[in-house]
Amino acid sequence: MAGCYKLFINNRINIFLVLLLILGGSMPVLAQDSPEFDVDVVSLQPDASGEGTRLDVYTRVPLSNMRFLNTPDGFTATYQVSLDVIRLDENGKRANLVQSPIWDRTVRVASYADTQADNRFDYTTQSLSLDPGDYVFEFQIEDRSSSESYVSDLSVEVKDFQRQIAVSDVLLLKDFDSATNTIYPNVAPRVGSESSPLRIFYELYGTPGDQVKVTRDIVLIGEVSNDQGNTGSASVVYSDEEDATLGARRNQHIVNLPTPELQVGRYAAVVKVESIDGRILDISQKKFTVEWNGLLAHINNLEDAVQQMAYIAKKRDLARIMEPATESGRLARFKEYWEKRDPTPGTVRNERMEEYYYRVSFANQKYSSLQDGWKTDRGQVVVLFGEPDMIEKHPYNFSVKPYEIWYYYSIGRRFIFVDQSGLGDYRLLRPVWDETTWLR
Structure with a gap:
């Protein structure tokens, strides 16, 4: 498919990435407060033949941060993404560099106005395999025309999926195309206050026939829920649950969580998996911020x-x-x-x-x-x-x-x-x- 990249999770759902360009929708990019680019990393169980944990790495770069050159077919920009994956020791200190992938991107748009748009982005994805543990991901994006660079660090906990029943990291979705089973990640951990419902993606792993209870919460965080499912001083603003029977080793879920008039603030989408008798088997969460549509990120009240x-x-x-x-x-x-x-x-x-x-x-x-x-x-x-x-x-x-x-x-x-x-x-x-x- 020209101008796009598809990453196949399995034959049922794909992750659509970039792409010639996706409109940013309701999340404005504001020069004073928004980062130069956004990143997200999601832990998934590897394929049956794979080892370690699979990490899907996403980046989102505003077109307005790129230098475009006038070319015969429009305007073209090129940039390079460099990633250093650093393992942390048991004290949380940097131990050793384990991977350093690099990938290049070329972006083409039709008009000069497109190069200046504040709500247009280029997206990339890469997949890595890592041992479970704590890491720091150091990103650098370099514009190849201007040589200008942007950097960002992200602390990443790589999950261990050796337990019998487990849940992947939670991924926020920008959109889902049911006709093509294509999901569009919302790489930035920010959503608009008028965005409803909140759409999330996650995978459940187990043996076909396993019966579980799945609870999905939206939590206004003081403290986010821990591995025991406690929310501390957090406040649950939405919750639903369902009993499920796993139909495959890998079970993919796209869920809409109603969020009418969600207040501005910091939240977590929490997915908890329990046995039928109430034992917590696994829990996963995704922190995000709700911002007012069309307003600045630092206006939070x-x-x-x-x-x-x-x-x-x-x-x-x-x-x-x-x-x-x-x-x-x-x-x-x-x-x-x-x-x-x-x-x-x-x-x-x-x-x-x-x-x-x-x-x-x-x-x-x-x-x-x-x-x-x-x-x-x-x-x-x-x-x-x-x-x-x-x-x-x-x-x-x-x-x-x-x-x-x-x-x-x-x-x-x-x-x-x-x-x-x-x-x-x-x-x-x-x-x-x-x-x-x-x-x-």
């Missing part, structure tokens, strides 16, 4: 996000956003507010909203102490004007309290912050004679 608009929105606008009784209603009005201020309507990204909440995030990281950084005087200036062109710091002086002067040359502004308490609580000095220091 709507009420906080609305409060953080205090520097730019009128009180009546904030009250209107928070007026609906349901979170979905409040979210709709929140989106409506920002859509009216989108400098590029009709596109995936809202650059104005991105920049504003990037500044809020930066202020929180930089200036939080007893209160959130965006609420401090320095945080307020960052949110309104961005990072300064220059900061003149005067931390130590016997006759003068510590102070900083922030300069914004492009807009002709400066701001003076004084630490009156000596505890790092810098307050904005507002001399009435100096208009360049006024916030409004």
